[in-house]
Amino acid sequence: MSRIVKHPAIALLDSGITFKEVRQIHAKLYVDGTLKDDHLVGHFVKAVALSDHKYLDYANQILDRSEKPTLFALNSMIRAHCKSPVPEKSFDFYRRILSSGNDLKPDNYTVNFLVQACTGLRMRETGLQVHGMTIRRGFDNDPHVQTGLISLYAELGCLDSCHKVFNSIPCPDFVCRTAMVTACARCGDVVFARKLFEGMPERDPIAWNAMISGYAQVGESREALNVFHLMQLEGVKVNGVAMISVLSACTQLGALDQGRWAHSYIERNKIKITVRLATTLVDLYAKCGDMEKAMEVFWGMEEKNVYTWSSALNGLAMNGFGEKCLELFSLMKQDGVTPNAVTFVSVLRGCSVVGFVDEGQRHFDSMRNEFGIEPQLEHYGCLVDLYARAGRLEDAVSIIQQMPMKPHAAVWSSLLHASRMYKNLELGVLASKKMLELETANHGAYVLLSNIYADSNDWDNVSHVRQSMKSKGVRKQPGCSVMEVNGEVHEFFVGDKSHPKYTQIDAVWKDISRRLRLAGYKADTTPVMFDIDEEEKEDALCLHSEKAAIAFGIMSLKEDVPIRIVKNLRVCGDCHQVSMMISKIFNREIIVRDRNRFHHFKDGHCSCNGFW
DNA sequence: ATAGGGTTAG
Numbered sequence: 081m082s083r084i085v086k087h088p089a090i091a092l093l094d095s096g097i098t099f100k101e102v103r104q105i106h107a108k109l110y111v112d113g114t115l116k117d118d119h120l121v122g123h124f125v126k127a128v129a130l131s132d133h134k135y136l137d138y139a140n141q142i143l144d145r146s147e148k149p150t151l152f153a154l155n156s157m158i159r160a161h162c163k164s165p166v167p168e169k170s171f172d173f174y175r176r177i178l179s180s181g182n183d184l185k186p187d188n189y190t191v192n193f194l195v196q197a198c199t200g201l202r203m204r205e206t207g208l209q210v211h212g213m214t215i216r217r218g219f220d221n222d223p224h225v226q227t228g229l230i231s232l233y234a235e236l237g238c239l240d241s242c243h244k245v246f247n248s249i250p251c252p253d254f255v256c257r258t259a260m261v262t263a264c265a266r267c268g269d270v271v272f273a274r275k276l277f278e279g280m281p282e283r284d285p286i287a288w289n290a291m292i293s294g295y296a297q298v299g300e301s302r303e304a305l306n307v308f309h310l311m312q313l314e315g316v317k318v319n320g321v322a323m324i325s326v327l328s329a330c331t332q333l334g335a336l337d338q339g340r341w342a343h344s345y346i347e348r349n350k351i352k353i354t355v356r357l358a359t360t361l362v363d364l365y366a367k368c369g370d371m372e373k374a375m376e377v378f379w380g381m382e383e384k385n386v387y388t389w390s391s392a393l394n395g396l397a398m399n400g401f402g403e404k405c406l407e408l409f410s411l412m413k414q415d416g417v418t419p420n421a422v423t424f425v426s427v428l429r430g431c432s433v434v435g436f437v438d439e440g441q442r443h444f445d446s447m448r449n450e451f452g453i454e455p456q457l458e459h460y461g462c463l464v465d466l467y468a469r470a471g472r473l474e475d476a477v478s479i480i481q482q483m484p485m486k487p488h489a490a491v492w493s494s495l496l497h498a499s500r501m502y503k504n505l506e507l508g509v510l511a512s513k514k515m516l517e518l519e520t521a522n523h524g525a526y527v528l529l530s531n532i533y534a535d536s537n538d539w540d541n542v543s544h545v546r547q548s549m550k551s552k553g554v555r556k557q558p559g560c561s562v563m564e565v566n567g568e569v570h571e572f573f574v575g576d577k578s579h580p581k582y583t584q585i586d587a588v589w590k591d592i593s594r595r596l597r598l599a600g601y602k603a604d605t606t607p608v609m610f611d612i613d614e615e616e617k618e619d620a621l622c623l624h625s626e627k628a629a630i631a632f633g634i635m636s637l638k639e640d641v642p643i644r645i646v647k648n649l650r651v652c653g654d655c656h657q658v659s660m661m662i663s664k665i666f667n668r669e670i671i672v673r674d675r676n677r678f679h680h681f682k683d684g685h686c687s688c689n690g691f692w
Numbered sequence: 693a694t695a696g697g698g699t700t701a702g
Contacts, residue, residue, distance in 0.1 A: 086693085123693075155694060192695050227696040258697040289698035324699040359700045390701040425702040458702065 093127035121146040122153035129160035158193040167200035195228035234263030258287045265294025293325040301329035327360045334646030335564045336368040359388040366395025369671040390423045397430035400687040405430030428462035440466040468498035489518040508532040523556040561625035562646045572625040589631040642669035
């Protein structure tokens with residue numbers, strides 16, 4: 081048997097390479113006879129196939145010219161396809177192995193890549209078949225395969241199966257345990273994930289990252305940051321991947337100071353700023369309301385991908401800079417970056433916040449016509465919102481009637497909000513009824529419906545709505561505001577008195593109320609009627625969570641520091657008005673991120689111009 | 693000659 085020496089030209093293919101170069105190398109190898117050796121063809125096929133998904137078809141052509149493809153070459157094709165956009169093609173090459181008669185037999189590599197292909201496909205049946213096959217062929221004791229199966233079942237959402245596989249392994253190594261930590265966290269059992277993590281005899285940086293991202297992905301951002309601190313205490317080396325999860329936790333919390341600290345940590349420790357990491361930074365600053373900094377990072381990036389552009393576009397739309405969002409979208413296209421379905425959600429929202437109906441419609445149409453993207457439910461939702469906000473309620477209704485899929489509650493919710501804003505009782509009633517058909521327990525729909533009736537002084541119906549709400553036992557998701565002061569995250573719940581400085585907050589709020597009343601403020605009582613429980617209403621000190629947060633901000637932050645609040649629900653009309661007034665009376669900038677967008681309150685105005 | 697666990701946008 082001859083020794084296999086890799087051709088130097090093949091080594092060139094390891095890094096990013098243009099198609100032209102691939103062809104040149106191919107020609108060279110053909111001419112010098114290298115491709116007569118099937119083993120070397122295997123090398124070449126692997127190098128081409130793995131260097132870029134775009135070259136997969138070409139790699140296949142090379143393979144087809146091979147007299148007898150080697151198992152290595154076919155495995156390489158399976159491997160390259162299983163992480164491509166078309167994992168199903170992996171099975172074509174598996175069939176080629178099987179149809180080669182006795183010449184070739186699937187080995188542990190083959191099954192491992194097939195398991196990964198199933199993971200990419202997220203197809204239960206296929207996954208189960210491949211699992212059965214690994215057992216039949218006796219590869220279910222292979223640690224790589226076992227770990228792959230755990231990841232597969234996690235992707236399928238079958239936590240039970242993950243446990244079965246995991247429990248069948250007598251002594252799982254730390255790679256396998258890490259996969260299991262991720263599997264549990266993704267499938268919703270973050271408590272067990274933590275238990276496994278704590279029980280690991282050996283934890284490398286990847287295991288730590290799995291735990292941090294596990295918490296970040298289920299929204300337990302504070303615990304994610306806690307684990308990150310533990311990681312540092314233990315002296316584990318932190319890398320860029322961990323920092324992505326850390327930044328993402330800060331983003332969720334709206335913890336700008338901690339996010340800034342993480343950013344400087346990255347720079348201090350010379351952690352390589354990849355496109356992904358920088359994109360996360362753009363998202364961090366955008367979602368913490370510091371759009372200037374977000375764009376500074378964005379423009380500073382040498383390489384940007386569709387995620388990067390989409391983050392920036394989303395940030396601009398969320399922060400109310402609709403026109404800038406649309407300008408940036410043009411630049412994106414000029415730059416040759418192809419927008420995808422996610423990008424269009426941000427673009428359509430950008431149009432929405434500035435009321436550019438026609439332009440929004442044009443972009444919507446361009447999805448299919450120019451980019452071949454079939455608009456999804458979300459896009460129709462944006463379109464309805466676009467027309468509804470602009471007051472074109474009838475157009476919004478006709479879109480809902482004509483959309484090719486069943487409208488979801490959010491679509492009706494857009495119409496409902498707009499109906500109230502434009503005082504269209506009839507449509508408001510229709511929208512809330514439709515909304516409640518879809519989500520019987522939607523507190524917001526009841527509140528808005530009752531507000532609509534209250535607006536038109538229809539008190540019979542107000543009490544009717546109220547009763548049906550009670551009889552159905554609808555409970556409000558408790559309002560919660562989060563605010564960071566001196567790098568510490570404070571949480572405020574509606575009517576909650578547990579904050580250590582509650583007494584002081586209460587006193588400050590009383591002072592604020594007094595000055596608001598002096599300035600002519602009258603409480604908007606309609607939302608109050610339904611936004612709070614009986615018990616709370618009797619309590620003179622009841623505050624929506626953002627009011628408590630604002631009071632705490634005023635007493636804890638210097639005057640020139642903006643008060644930044646993240647809220648889990650939409651801001652109510654009363655809080656919105658109060659925030660505008662406080663921004664003027666106290667000369668404070670208040671930045672509230674609610675469920676959907678930002679409100680930048682300054683000098684008595686809000687960036688949303690009353691549309692939210 | 694090849695393989696398993698962690699990461700970004702709605």
